[in-house]
Amino acid sequence: MDDGEGTLSIALFSGTDDKLNAATLLVVGAAALGRKVDILLQYWALDAFRAGNLTKDHGLAPEAGPDGAVAVRRLLASGGGQHWSTVLDQAKQLGEVHVHACSLSMDLLGLDRSDLDPLVDDVEGVTAFMLAADGQLVFI
Amino acid sequence: MTEIATDQVIDARGMACPGPLMSLIGAIRQSQVGTVIEVWSSDQGSATDIPAWVAKAHHDLIEVVEEDGFTRFRVRKAR
Numbered sequence A: 001m002d003d004g005e006g007t008l009s010i011a012l013f014s015g016t017d018d019k020l021n022a023a024t025l026l027v028v029g030a031a032a033l034g035r036k037v038d039i040l041l042q043y044w045a046l047d048a049f050r051a052g053n054l055t056k057d058h059g060l061a062p063e064a065g066p067d068g069a070v071a072v073r074r075l076l077a078s079g080g081g082q083h084w085s086t087v088l089d090q091a092k093q094l095g096e097v098h099v100h101a102c103s104l105s106m107d108l109l110g111l112d113r114s115d116l117d118p119l120v121d122d123v124e125g126v127t128a129f130m131l132a133a134d135g136q137l138v139f140i
Numbered sequence B: 001m002t003e004i005a006t007d008q009v010i011d012a013r014g015m016a017c018p019g020p021l022m023s024l025i026g027a028i029r030q031s032q033v034g035t036v037i038e039v040w041s042s043d044q045g046s047a048t049d050i051p052a053w054v055a056k057a058h059h060d061l062i063e064v065v066e067e068d069g070f071t072r073f074r075v076r077k078a079r
Helices: A017-032 A043-048 A062-078 A084-094 A103-109 A126-132 B019-030 B046-056
Strands: A008-012 A037-041 A097-102 A122-124 A137-139 B008-011 B036-041 B060-066 B071-076
Touching (some): A008 A126, A017 A037, A017 A062, A017 A084, A017 B019, A037 A126, A043 A097, A043 A103, A084 B019, A097 A126, A103 A122, A122 A126, B019 B036, B019 B046, B019 B071, B036 B046, B046 B071
Parallel strands (some): A008 A037, A008 A137, A037 A097, A097 A122
16 A cells, blocks of 8 residues: 655644644544555653643644633534544554654653653654654644 | 345435545444445545545445435445
8 A cells, every 4th residue: 555655754743632633633534545654753742742731722823722621622523523533543553653752852741661652663863763764744 | 136235324414525434444343244334425526535545445245326415335345
């Protein structure tokens, strides 16, 4: 199924639920089409992936504003949407999706490997991430 | 033309993107080659995403039927 379009590399920096949701939709779409996906969790995205933290309320990006917040709450209340962590889990079962924790961000937040959710595969430096980035790089 | 029978129906109405497509992919993976699966979706994204995935994965899109408030996609697992 892989037509050799290269890896989709996502530097995931933001830790708000809307951005995490938008990112995981890209991930699952790429995985469904057989593309390899590499995610590097940095800063506030990494904080969202701490064990026991996934499904907490991570708020919304500032640009959401009050009207945007209402729209997101309405979508969640409809029950039709799945939590982004569930979508990411599906993507990992579907294809070759790897989630790496940025080593510098680990230091910044004072985290150890055991502090992270099992959805995170390993801890990696930016060089290893960039070496594997043979396709597009997306920053969210 | 002989009517093609549906083997399995997935009612994914009310699921948001990418739920219906994920349900289809899961069902295709668990079925035998030749199985005809029908997905019902009220998600607008399915109109583009399901045909795109079926083509990319080299299965057969038998038909797309617009109903009242949802769409039926009939797919045959081809490999």
